Amino acid sequence: MGSDSDVPLVLQDLRRLLQKDGPSDLFDKSVMATPVAAIKALLGVVQRSQATTMMGLQDELKQARDVMIQDYETNQSASSRGGSLIALSSGCDLFLKYVTRSFLELSDFEACRREVLERGERFAGISVAARDRIAQVGADFIHEGMTVLTHGWSRVVASVLLEAAETKHFDIIVLEGRPDAAGAKVAQAYGSHPSKIPTTVVLDAAMGYI
Numbered sequence: 001m002g003s004d005s006d007v008p009l010v011l012q013d014l015r016r017l018l019q020k021d022g023p024s025d026l027f028d029k030s031v032m033a034t035p036v037a038a039i040k041a042l043l044g045v046v047q048r049s050q051a052t053t054m055m056g057l058q059d060e061l062k063q064a065r066d067v068m069i070q071d072y073e074t075n076q077s078a079s080s081r082g083g084s085l086i087a088l089s090s091g092c093d094l095f096l097k098y099v100t101r102s103f104l105e106l107s108d109f110e111a112c113r114r115e116v117l118e119r120g121e122r123f124a125g126i127s128v129a130a131r132d133r134i135a136q137v138g139a140d141f142i143h144e145g146m147t148v149l150t151h152g153w154s155r156v157v158a159s160v161l162l163e164a165a166e167t168k169h170f171d172i173i174v175l176e177g178r179p180d181a182a183g184a185k186v187a188q189a190y191g192s193h194p195s196k197i198p199t200t201v202v203l204d205a206a207m208g209y210i
Contacts, residue, residue: 009048010064011071013041026158026189033155034084035091036127038068042095043120046113054103054112061099065092095120135159144168149207151175153186162195171198178204 007015017037032040045064051057069092072085099116106112138160142148148170150157161172172190177183183201190199202210 008064008067010041010045010067013044014038014068017041026153026155026186027162027193028155031155032124033127033131034087035094036124038088038091039095039120040124041068042092043117043124046099046116046120049113052109054109057109057113058096058099061096065089065096068092131156131159135163139163142168142170144170146170147173149173149175149210150186151183151204152177153182153189158186158189161190161197162193165195165197171200173200173202173210175204175207176201 014037017032017040018034042061042064045061046057049057049060051060069085069089072088098119102116102119103112106115134156142161142164146168148161150161150172151174164170172187174183174187174190177186187199187201190197
């Protein structure tokens with residue numbers, strides 16, 4: 001990967017924001033979702049930018065997006081790509097569209113830049129809080145004695161299940177999740193969690209039978 005001095009600042013920001021991002025951190029509420037981390041990394045680009053025009057700033061942001069996506073494609077194993085790459089790309093594209101829309105609303109470059117930074121930080125904060133809100137609403141869909149089938153790993157899903165487990169008894173069936181066995185790792189995480197939700201791992205191909 002090279003020393004920190006050889007790594008673009010946007011990548012340093014992204015790696016720092018995602019340094020805890022795996023099944024072992026499934027229940028860590030401080031872990032940031034990949035799209036939000038991408039947006040915060042791009043906010044860093046806006047803060048450091050020396051551009052004096054909107055076109056110049058947009059070019060810098062597009063280059064930063066390409067650097068992050070290329071780094072992810074190069075350094076992540078093929079079995080662990082998929083969803084996270086989509087999330088990273090989606091977060092970048094959402095932010096770029098927002099920047100374009102802000103410029104259409106505010107013709108003054110500096111005013112637009114300030115607005116982008118302010119709203120971007122606010123969006124990141126709202127996104128973190130949204131996980132708890134989703135858990136509160138989603139837990140109502142899980143009833144006493146229910147069996148929940150889930151695939152892969154998701155901190156949002158984990159938040160919903162843990163919220164429900166505070167007042168209800170139910171069990172989870174987790175698909176193994178080949179080729180990286182993400183589901184099996186998630187099952188281990190649930191098994192060691194204080195909530196002790198009964199969890200069973202099954203092969204992906206057995207989903208219909210189960």
